[in-house]
Amino acid sequence: MTAVDLRTRIAGLNMPNPTMLASGILGTTADILREVANAGAGAVVTKSVGLKPREGYPNPTVIQVECGFLNAVGLPNPGIHKFMEEIRSLNDLRVPLIVSVFGFSPEEYAETARLAVEAGASAVELNLSCPHVKGTGAEIGQDLEAVRLIVRAVKDQVDRPVFVKLTPNTSHIPDLAEAAASAGADAITAINTVRAMAIDVETFRPILANKFGGLSGAAIKPIAVRCVYEIYEVVNLPIIGCGGIRGWRDAVEFMLAGACAVQIGSAIALEGLSIFKRICDGISSFLERKGFRSVNEIVGLAHKK
Numbered sequence: 001m002t003a004v005d006l007r008t009r010i011a012g013l014n015m016p017n018p019t020m021l022a023s024g025i026l027g028t029t030a031d032i033l034r035e036v037a038n039a040g041a042g043a044v045v046t047k048s049v050g051l052k053p054r055e056g057y058p059n060p061t062v063i064q065v066e067c068g069f070l071n072a073v074g075l076p077n078p079g080i081h082k083f084m085e086e087i088r089s090l091n092d093l094r095v096p097l098i099v100s101v102f103g104f105s106p107e108e109y110a111e112t113a114r115l116a117v118e119a120g121a122s123a124v125e126l127n128l129s130c131p132h133v134k135g136t137g138a139e140i141g142q143d144l145e146a147v148r149l150i151v152r153a154v155k156d157q158v159d160r161p162v163f164v165k166l167t168p169n170t171s172h173i174p175d176l177a178e179a180a181a182s183a184g185a186d187a188i189t190a191i192n193t194v195r196a197m198a199i200d201v202e203t204f205r206p207i208l209a210n211k212f213g214g215l216s217g218a219a220i221k222p223i224a225v226r227c228v229y230e231i232y233e234v235v236n237l238p239i240i241g242c243g244g245i246r247g248w249r250d251a252v253e254f255m256l257a258g259a260c261a262v263q264i265g266s267a268i269a270l271e272g273l274s275i276f277k278r279i280c281d282g283i284s285s286f287l288e289r290k291g292f293r294s295v296n297e298i299v300g301l302a303h304k305k
Ligand SMILES: Cc1cc2nc3c(=O)[nH]c(=O)nc-3n(C[C@H](O)[C@H](O)[C@H](O)COP(=O)(O)O)c2cc1C
Pocket: 022, 023, 024, 025, 047, 048, 062, 069, 071, 073, 075, 100, 127, 130, 165, 191, 192, 193, 215, 216, 217, 218, 220, 242, 243, 244, 245, 263, 264, 265, 266, 267
């Protein structure tokens, strides 16, 4: 029995611990989401879902690079109407279920979010940050007015917490966080992948079928920590850190920067689902060693003068 308290509360959602499954990693069916929750995640986020079904891009869509992954999957999904069945069948999940949504207009974001909540989502996370699909994600997520319009449209339609997932592909991420906050966002998730590419020197061709993709994994952790730190200085909202987290030290670093929870994506591909329990055990031992009683006590400590 551990002496420290890992329980975390984000925008009214109660989590047994501060770890979450990141969007797009395993979150495509109810069975897999349940398995991730059973493995110890404090909350789960689904793959991003839109109003209509989408096929995504041809292969190759995901490749491993020196210190991470490069992906351009193209937001394949069955559409929210079909996905509502998966959401409904998770009504016994013991941790919050966050449905990630995207759209090609504020109305599409809002309608998709409304249906996700109607089916039982505990919260929605707006994907304003996918770096490789035209007309959605980061393309509109870099535009302050578009961020405001989308967040407002969604807030008008749903009565559950709205998380806004930001892109690092912008010159000043705190402005995006402020825009989301001013429109009523309940929490900020930072960050999505960093726009990137790889070229095959034998064939002289870009490797991903889409040419450009998003870089994730260890390579982006310092960028993500910087983003969380900067956002913490300007908005008074819970921040969920994401990007390159592989172990408890990474999770603690994000929390010291100002995150009250962390999402884990790429590392699951390398280490499997036991990573959630391992990170939680590591955070517990760290807190005990440092004399803290609750994980909430370390959030933002790197900002203290
Ligand atoms: C294969 C793959 C698919 C992803 N799909 C989504 C998605 O559908 N929606 C989204 O918001 N983020 C998506 N992401 C981004 C992750 O949720 C996360 O923000 C990013 O990978 C950084 O975290 P990590 O370094 O722990 O992987 C995807 C990432 C990968 C690697």
